[in-house]
Structures are given as structure tokens and as C-alpha cells.
Amino acid sequence: MSGPTLVIELAEALSSAALREFRALMVGLSSHFAEKRPGFFDVNVPAERLGVEDRREEDWREPFPLPLLGNTSADEEFSALAGFNPQPGDWGRPFLVYLMGPGVGDENLFEAEHADEPEVESILGFRPTHAVNVSACANREIDHVATALLTATVMDVTGAAFPDC
DSSP: OOSOEEEEEESSOOOHHHHHHHHHHHHHHOSEEEEEETTEEEEEEEGGGGTOOOOOOTTOOOOOSSOSSSSSOHHHHHHHHHSSOSSOSSOEEEEEEEEEBTTTBOHHHHHHHHTTOTTHHHHHSSOOSEEEEEEESOOSHHHHHHHHHHHHHHHHHHTOOOOOO
């Protein structure tokens, strides 16, 4: 990931109903949606759908300077060489949003991230059993704002709460 990541700690696994709502949220917000496994979403979310304005200029996409493959556009040329287009056509911010923990995936990652955090339970008021990672795949100022807003939206749907401070 090249951008910010926020983690939502959960006191228990998501219910089937909460997982359905989580998926529906991701489908509803996304201009691109792919589900790699239940609870693991590769999405593009336009910042405007989160309530903020992405202030890029309409002509933010500049062509590559030299033709690489003949009579094709620069985007097609680079896509052919690199296997992806670094300048997506929609204005969605790319994210990986995924549930992890026992029985849902990324168990080893969840355990590793929580192995050396004995104070977590006293800070949160519970011992996390699962988590949702919200990771931006870009690192502009708008990606930091969008990550915070998307995380708060996911918290609403998953029933996560801020600890009493």
C-alpha cells in the first residue's frame, strides 16, 4: 500500500447480517468493485460519495511523452507494457477494505499485528478478535481524508464504536 491505512478493531466476528450490510455499503459506494473473498473488497470510491470534493483539474491526465507502440494512445501503450493503467478513467480513489481474523481470512496477519499489544484491551475496553483494514492505494491529500471518512462509514455499518476516552 502506498497510502494511509486505518484499522477498525472488533470485539467479535461480524454476523452474517452485518457482513451483508458491509458488502452492500462497498457496492453502493464504489465505482469499481471486486470481492476477492467474503469481506475482502478491492474498490474505487469517488471522494464525492464520502462527502468531500476531489479538486483535481479535469485535464489532470497528461499523456506520456513518447509513443511506445505505434498508433495507440499513451494510456493503451503503458497498459500494454505494464499490465495496468496508472491513470484510471474514473475519479474513484482506490482502496483495499478487508475483514481479517479467525475464520474470515488473514488470520496470521491479524495474530501478528496483535501479538505485541498487551495494552490494547485496557485502552479499547475489549480484546479484539477481528479487524477491518481500510487501506488507500494512493497517497495524495484527498486519500487521507477519504480514508478517514470511509473508515467512519465502515464503522457505522459494522457496529464498531470508538472507545470511551
